Amino acid sequence: MDSPLLPHGVKRCTPGVFFLWTLPWLALLAWGGLSAVLCLWKGLNQTNMSNVFAFALWIVFDLAVIGLGAGAFFTGFLTYIVGRKELKSIINTAVVIGFICYSGAMAMLGIDIGQPVRGWFIFWHANIHSMLVEVSFCITCYLIVLAIEFIPLILGNRQISKVKELRLLGHNLHEIMAVFAATGTFLSFFHQGSLGGMFGVMYARPFAAREGFYIWPWTFFLFVLSAIACGPCFTILCTKLAEFLGRKKLVPDDAIQFLAKMSGWLLALYMVLKTFDYLGWIYGVVPRAGLTFMDFFNEGPYGVWLIVAEMIFCGFLPAIILLTPAGRKSQGWLILASLLNCTGIVLNRFLFIIVTLAVPVMPFDRFWGYLPTWQEWGIGLAVIGYGFLVFSLAYRYLPMFPKETELNPLPVE
Amino acid sequence: MTPISFEWQWNIEYAVFFGLLYVALGLIGGGITFVAIRTALQVFGFMRERDFHD
Numbered sequence: 001m002d003s004p005l006l007p008h009g010v011k012r013c014t015p016g017v018f019f020l021w022t023l024p025w026l027a028l029l030a031w032g033g034l035s036a037v038l039c040l041w042k043g044l045n046q047t048n049m050s051n052v053f054a055f056a057l058w059i060v061f062d063l064a065v066i067g068l069g070a071g072a073f074f075t076g077f078l079t080y081i082v083g084r085k086e087l088k089s090i091i092n093t094a095v096v097i098g099f100i101c102y103s104g105a106m107a108m109l110g111i112d113i114g115q116p117v118r119g120w121f122i123f124w125h126a127n128i129h130s131m132l133v134e135v136s137f138c139i140t141c142y143l144i145v146l147a148i149e150f151i152p153l154i155l156g157n158r159q160i161s162k163v164k165e166l167r168l169l170g171h172n173l174h175e176i177m178a179v180f181a182a183t184g185t186f187l188s189f190f191h192q193g194s195l196g197g198m199f200g201v202m203y204a205r206p207f208a209a210r211e212g213f214y215i216w217p218w219t220f221f222l223f224v225l226s227a228i229a230c231g232p233c234f235t236i237l238c239t240k241l242a243e244f245l246g247r248k249k250l251v252p253d254d255a256i257q258f259l260a261k262m263s264g265w266l267l268a269l270y271m272v273l274k275t276f277d278y279l280g281w282i283y284g285v286v287p288r289a290g291l292t293f294m295d296f297f298n299e300g301p302y303g304v305w306l307i308v309a310e311m312i313f314c315g316f317l318p319a320i321i322l323l324t325p326a327g328r329k330s331q332g333w334l335i336l337a338s339l340l341n342c343t344g345i346v347l348n349r350f351l352f353i354i355v356t357l358a359v360p361v362m363p364f365d366r367f368w369g370y371l372p373t374w375q376e377w378g379i380g381l382a383v384i385g386y387g388f389l390v391f392s393l394a395y396r397y398l399p400m401f402p403k404e405t406e407l408n409p410l411p412v413e
Numbered sequence: 414m415t416p417i418s419f420e421w422q423w424n425i426e427y428a429v430f431f432g433l434l435y436v437a438l439g440l441i442g443g444g445i446t447f448v449a450i451r452t453a454l455q456v457f458g459f460m461r462e463r464d465f466h467d
Contacts (some may be wrong), residue, residue, distance in 0.1 A: 102435065123414070124414055124418070125420060126414050126430075128427060128431075129424055129426070130428040134430075141434070141437050141441065144441055145441060145450060148441070148444070149446065164456065165452065165456050168455050169448065169449075171462075171463070172448045172451050172452050173448050175463075176444055176448060179440060180440075180441070180444060182440075183437055183440045183441060183444075184437065186437065187437055195450050298443070303440075344463045369417045369450055
């Protein structure tokens with residue numbers, strides 16, 4: 001039925017099967033839609049956020065997806081600025097994933113700020129000394145860049161490209177993509193960094209506070225590094241999932257291997273610097289705040305195991321696998337390493353957001369627990385549903401994998 | 414916020430922060446404008462369409 005819309009020379013499932021595949025994601029979107037309406041209509045009392053937990057599940061999701069979506073800017077930088085030609089077979093996927101992550105995060109923030117009609121205040125009445133303002137500016141601008149990078153792919157649809165004006169527009173956009181990729185790299189560097197800097201400057205919260213260089217705490221640089229170390233792995237994971245579900249190869253091995261190797265080196269560098277960061281924090285910031293490392297873990301469910309999991313199992317272990325040629329060439333090990341790498345960044349963001357706010361700071365403070373309501377889960381999971389839906393639609397109708405026909409030639413009838 | 418907004422302060426911090434923002438916005442806007450003009454010129458036959466290879 002929709003075969004005229006499918007890319008040339010590729011095989012896709014029937015529209016009926018595709019519709020069934022989208023049902024769970026549509027259900028998640030419906031759940032998120034209902035939650036959003038309740039939050040906008042009745043207010044943020046629909047959530048378990050409070051004066052203590054002003055940052056909660058949505059911000060964990062936000063920071064996690066923004067970190068995972070960093071594959072878009074980093075792959076764009078390597079493709080268009082550094083000139084790695086093999087990445088042209090995966091750059092479209094990275095852009096789609098980046099667009100999904102950033103637009104999903106922005107939608108979630110629209111609910112999180114409580115009064116979206118006043119959302120523009122942060123741009124017009126900007127407090128330029130706020131890291132969050134820098135984040136807002138850069139994320140918004142970068143989402144525009146991602147949309148621009150996504151447009152040529154949409155215009156590459158088989159039917160749309162028949163319209164001469166649109167085809168030319170797509171080609172011309174593609175030709176100056178290096179300008180947008182460079183702008184995106186600049187914007188991403190600053191917002192990924194400021195997201196980390198935001199926690200590092202919380203001097204009243206010793207669990208998050210860090211020393212640093214000039215106005216930037218070390219977390220500024222560590223967040224950038226962790227994002228570019230993990231973003232490519234998330235792109236690999238999504239590609240591998242699409243290959244598994246489609247039962248075909250979509251991206252040549254050289255692109256995957258290059259991204260995996262790059263990710264491995266960056267992750268290894270990140271882990272070394274993160275180890276120094278933890279040591280500097282344990283023996284510097286924490287004692288100066290009149291605390292010891294174990295004071296943070298006296299109450300509540302959050303223990304040292306979280307840091308061990310972040311550093312050892314989701315940090316050093318995937319770095320070693322990705323740096324070992326045999327490890328990253330094995331499909332199973334590559335997927336495991338990518339999964340652990342992505343879990344590590346989520347765990348890192350969780351530690352900085354939730355544990356920072358939960359652990360007591362003053363002697364008379366107590367541990368604050370927080371469990372999200374179903375409305376909070378609904379909006380968070382809707383981003384996942386939205387992601388699956390957009391990625392599936394892009395895979396079905398757009399030339400997202402330019403090497404697909406070459407890697408999977410259709411049998412001659 | 415722009416230099417003609419009442420909250421604007423003429424100091425280095427505002428100049429750097431908004432300067433970089435306007436440079437980024439300028440690059441995005443300039444890029445889009447360039448593409449739109451070039452496409453229009455090609456559509457109306459004032460400029461040759463270039464061979465495009467991925």
